[in-house]
Amino acid sequence: MSITAETKCSYCFKTICCQYITQQIDSPKKKADFQVMLWQIAHANVEFYKDEDGWFLMFITPCEQLEATGGCAIYNQRPDICREYDNDYCEYDASAEENFELYFKTYDELLSYCRKRFKKWDKKK
Ligand code: SF4
Numbered sequence: 001m002s003i004t005a006e007t008k009c010s011y012c013f014k015t016i017c018c019q020y021i022t023q024q025i026d027s028p029k030k031k032a033d034f035q036v037m038l039w040q041i042a043h044a045n046v047e048f049y050k051d052e053d054g055w056f057l058m059f060i061t062p063c064e065q066l067e068a069t070g071g072c073a074i075y076n077q078r079p080d081i082c083r084e085y086d087n088d089y090c091e092y093d094a095s096a097e098e099n100f101e102l103y104f105k106t107y108d109e110l111l112s113y114c115r116k117r118f119k120k121w122d123k124k125k
Pocket residue numbers: 008009010012015016017018085086087090091092
C-alpha cells in the first residue's frame with residue numbers, strides 16, 4: 001500500500017516534527033555573540049543551525065502533548081504552527097539537516113567554528 005498524505009504520519013514512528021523547537025536569533029557577528037551561544041550550547045539538548053532564513057537556536061525536546069501512540073493530545077487546539085506544518089514533503093521524506101548551511105550539535109563543534117572564524121579567538125583580552 002502506498003503512503004499518502006493522509007496516512008504518512010502513522011508511519012512516522014518517531015513523530016519527527018514534534019521532537020524539537022526552534023527560535024530564530026539575530027545573526028551572530030561579534031565574538032561576544034558567539035560567547036553567549038557557547039554558553040547556551042554547553043547545555044544538554046541545545047543546538048544551533050543556519051539555513052537560508054538565518055540562524056536558529058534549537059532545543060531537542062519532545063512536545064509534552066505528544067501521546068505514546070504518536071497522536072496529539074491537544075489536536076483540536078494545537079498551535080497554528082503545528083496546524084500549518086505541511087506533511088506533503090516533510091522530515092519523514094528528507095532530513096531538515098539537508099538544508100542547513102551550518103549545524104552545531106555540540107560545544108566543541110561551535111568552538112571549532114569560532115576558532116576558524118576569529119583568528120585571535122584564543123587570545124586573551
Ligand atoms: S508531518 Fe511528517 S515529520 Fe511530522 S509526524 Fe507527519 S510524517 Fe512525521
